[in-house]
Amino acid sequence: MPPSIGRNRLKLHVLLAYRAGPALQGARHVTTATETRKFEAEVAQVLHLVTHSLYSHKEIFLRELVSNASDACDKLRFEAIGKPELLGGEGELHIEVSWDKAARTITVRDNGIGMDRDEVVANIGSIASSGTRRFLEALGSEQKADARLIGQFGVGFYSAFVVADRVTLLTRRAGSAPEAGVKWESDGRGEYTLEPATVPERGTTVVLHLKEGEDEFLDGWKLRSLIRKYSDHIAFPIRMPGETAGKEGGEAGPGWETVNDASALWTRPKHEISDEEYRSFYKSLGQDFNDPAAWTHNRVEGNQNFTTLLYLPSQVPFDLLMGGRDERKGLKLYIKRVFIMDAAQELLPQYLRFVRGVVDSDDLPLNVSREILQQNRQLERIRGACVKRVLDLIEKLSREEPEKFAAFLKAFGNTLKEGIAEDPPNRERIARLLRFASTRGEGAAQTVSLDDYIGRMAPGQGAIWYVTAESHAAAAGSPQLEAFRAKGIEVLLMYDRIDEWMVSHLREYAGKPLRHIAKGELPLDEAEKKKQEEATEAARPLLERLKRLLGERVEEVRVSARLTDSPSCLALDEYAMAPHLVRLLREAGQPVPESRPTLEINPQHALVRRLEATADDAQATDLALLLLEQAELTAGAQLADPAAFVQRVNRLLAA
Template sequence: MSSVKETLGFQAEVKQLLNLMIHSLYSNKEIFLRELISNASDACDKLRFEAMADPALYEDDPELKIRVTYDKAARTITVSDNGIGMSRQEVIENIGTIAKSGTREFFERLTGDQARDAHLIGQFGVGFYSSFIVADKVTLITRRAGLTKEHAVKWESTGEGEYTIETVERPQRGTEVILHLRQGEDELLSNERLRTIIRKYSDHIQLPILMKKEVWDKDRREYVPAGEEETVNRASALWARPKSEITREQYEEFYKHVAHDFEPPLAWVHARIEGKTEYTLLLYLPSRAPFDLWDREHRRGLKLYVRRVFIMDDAERLMPYYLRFVRGIVDSNDLPLNVSREILQQSKDIETIRAGCVKRTLGLLEELAQNEPEKYARFWQEFGRVLKEGIGEDPANRDRIAKLLRFASTYTDSDAQTVSLADYLSRMKEGQEKIYYITADSFAAAKNSPHLEVFRKKGVEVLLLYDRVDEWVVANLPQFEDRPLQSVAKGDLDLGKLEDEAERKEREREEREFKDLVSRIQEALGERVKEVRVGHRLTESPACLVVDQHAIGMNLERLLKLAGQKVTPTRPILEINPRHPLVERLKKEPPGSRFMDWSHLLFEQALLAEGGQPDDPAAFVKRLNQLMLALVGEESRIWIPGKD
């Protein structure tokens, strides 16, 4: 078969990634070997899985293994495997491009600050490209299992924007990656150095990692190959070992392998569950959220093994979507080796394993929250919004999740979400029966809402909910520890025992005194409001908007509209503050167009305070100008002749 050699250009993102990675990760250059061995291990796992349906893929070489060799004279290091290999098209797709959704958004987040961007690179997972940290040229030769020897592919690049690809012959299936080292990297051309790196980063790999033995040559005064190979790593499933035999460093390196992350995990849980369904799990909480955490198209899940045999990546059925940030493995003793994604949908064993994974994950979070609050605060900052989704998605664990939630509140007056519902209960005023909250589209809007005025006056704490998911949370969490959650912007304000007899009598007096004004404003606003009434939640603002207790809140209505959903507009209730000078002035205003304008202005001010928009901004501005000029005694300058 004739060899056709092509020169192709890297995808723009690959060029940017290579340049950034070489500079950002050079201080930890050893990771190139970990990444190449990890890729080789994955390739062998994939062959093992595909060969369950087609044993012929093993050809005449059923023993899967990884080899690491070096050549001092040529100044090369080679990592090879007899795994699944790649076809020509797979090489182009996997190495010439970055086929990850969210790639553009990832690169937009890069800042130019090397230390910060190195963390982002770690999130992205550079894998094969880490070769260029130590090599100025990389050669890859591969043949996919099932294809004949003349369908092998040779890929080569200096990492400077282009690569060549050609068809070659390769009798063995699998892949070898040859690194042509940069000047100054000769210290890597050492059997002992490479073994040390392998034991440090890849000891957990299940497959044997082979290197040639070496003996000391007295005449040449150096170590030389002895001819035979030996296994460098322990080559046993880390999760199958007793916990007492696994070091912290080994747990962390295994995490980096399964998660393709450069940073150590925040915490982990390792357990063997015995009983009707037997399985082992090793679950990790990452230190940072991946860049594509919110991409619903990205497949996520745990690695699934059956009796130490790799079955699939991203087994979504093993963990609910609100725990999609969890990484790790599950190894079942009961599932069949030929299990498929379709079978997983129906399996009762999988339902049991899933429940066990959730239980252990929530237990780990509870342990962090109780015993390591600083770590839990780091977790919450990265994944809190995702965990909140569980309130609606997982009714069986709603109470456990609720205890893990954190919010901002008027108690801290900070946008940091550090207040638990248990914290709130511990600070409730004597006689307080409800947990009060407000939802808004930003922390500033929540903090400065007029609905909080009476609560601040009475020293009653209010939770400030400004994440979009918070509307979902309160819709699915009617109470906590038998205390109902109550929006301060819904229903008629009932402070119960927090209001004394004198305040109740004063409220009744104001309702009688302003009854006529309420009717006049109601008539002026017409269909814009459902009702106008005297309110008692305001101390500084002239008016605010509320909705009925069981109606859709105004913030939720806006969110649904932004999401493209059709929503029947809620007609709000306008509450006026009878003690505010503007309301007192309006009470004295005779009927006419000016009363009409001022009534609409009162409504539109309240609408703006809620984060809404006036239907006619120009009319709002005109009314506002008239009001300001009237207040300084210059109304006549703009008043239209013939009007009241």
């Protein structure tokens, strides 16, 4: 693993959620000169907002800096597996927090991996502009914006400027000489200085020179309480000066004492962990300042031993909301409490990317690489167990806390639907968790499960019927529903963009096929078939005339068995894409095969009768095109020539 801090949740920078931009790339350089540099423009904006606008939850700065230090120790522990010399014989990895009332400073020090000059520039002086812009936009959209956004966006190091008017950083990378150290300093107003420094010990020291009015943090009891509140689970000792270390808290020596449990929370027995500790640990994982919706903590023993602690978020974390499918996400992977990977995507499939948590295995080889991870059979077993635990947890939430479950589906339902295609072995389990509006409900908020639907199917009904559209109103107003309403058959209303793609993979559920009400022929009994044949024969001259007037714009014109009130609708082939999906794909620049629809008409409707009675071919053409275009509109298609449509409507209204 390269020494990039961004891969390891080091919150010294916004790269926790966003990749570094092109400005960070290029050859490394070596310099011994002291230099002053300007922050990138958007970094300066972040610093200004952090310094002047984010005043609630000031205490967040200590959690973030301690988390940085923990990540640096984790990273060194991992790199030392292959290079034991990096440890250099120094004692255990640890974090120190001290304060000096006279100098009005707080110091956070770790003996972790440290940074060289180029890493300091890349990780503190620059931020990917796209990520920062989203951060700034989020601040602008929140009337009560506060330091919670720091945790959500991962701008951890910059949280120091909430309480400090000057920050000094001293760092030396493990394995380098003492004189290879770097000193970084800034007042957060747009510039920072870099200069060489002799740093006797590896690691990073951050010194906060506090602003006036922030004296509450120059108190040992206050700092201890914050560490226990936010960082008690950190797996490294967090040390502070004890009673014998002096009143100012800045002296090192035998008076240092450990103030946290220094025990990874997931390694403790479940009965010893309170709900508040579970919630606190979830927030420490980063990207979310809200309580989780639910969690599951399990220890598996046998041929393979591993522990999982998995969380369902209650709201969409910003990294998932902004990053999309391609943003690297996943669970934290440990092997015997040795940190291996921050975003182990191999542990969960993409459709469960919203899950947060930790997996700690006793059995995976410590020298495992990413390539080996992808092929490792033991890892496949862990992945299967994680998927099962998550789906079990969602099912439990649906049974025991329906309100929380409804909120969870609102946030992550569409992401979960991806599993219908991506995880065939669990397809039925995933489908059981989904909820849809239906023609039996009142509005989009009232939803049903597929099991609910099957439980109240009409006698003799052999399929689960559904319709897809671009909105709930469009689905509920679809003319194809008319015959189903007349027969009292319930239809599921699907209007999320992913639904058309999802149901193309969900062919059946519990032995019942899923069928789109606009696709293929409707199943009719013998009496209905006879009535349909008679209506078709009676309307044959009209059908032939319509086909001639519409020409190549339609594949076929036929009498509809779907309509009772509307004049026309589109009918699709069994495997054709719905018109609204075709429109969305074209708008996204995706190629879509050309196809011609089938137009179905209701011969009893006044508009169709008017066309049948019209001898004027010009007016008949207007009426025929109007029948087709209104059918296209109700199906969600985009008209090729909206202006011509308006002119036709005006001519017919004026006639």
